[in-house]
Amino acid sequence: MANNKNNNIIAKKLQDVNYCLAELAQRGLSIVGIEIRDRKPVITIDSYHKEPGGLKGGFLTRISEHGRHWETYATEVQGCQVEWRISA
Numbered sequence: 001m002a003n004n005k006n007n008n009i010i011a012k013k014l015q016d017v018n019y020c021l022a023e024l025a026q027r028g029l030s031i032v033g034i035e036i037r038d039r040k041p042v043i044t045i046d047s048y049h050k051e052p053g054g055l056k057g058g059f060l061t062r063i064s065e066h067g068r069h070w071e072t073y074a075t076e077v078q079g080c081q082v083e084w085r086i087s088a
Contacts, residue, residue: 010036016079017041023077027053040081047084055082062088 013036020043024031029052033044045052050073057073060083064070069088074081 013041013079017043019078020080020082024053024082027055029053029055040076040079042081042083043077045082045084048086050086052084055084057082057084 017034017036020041021031024043024045030046031043032046033042035042035044051057055075055077057075060072060074062069062071070085071088072083072085074083076082
């Protein structure tokens, strides 16, 4: 019985991902990663803008990598967390 419950949870997450991908494609955004784990699915998009395709996200983190500074933003779209990174 537990397997059926897990399968239903995974099926719902996959459905959310499909709807999210369709919306992001309509916005002309490029998907670079999809992660489905314990929490809501995380979809990473490629962007150099703070509001890609009209998405408005909250600031998550700022990191430094090889002398460059990056900021990560995220928002929810169709039950998925959508994240993107821009140069700070």
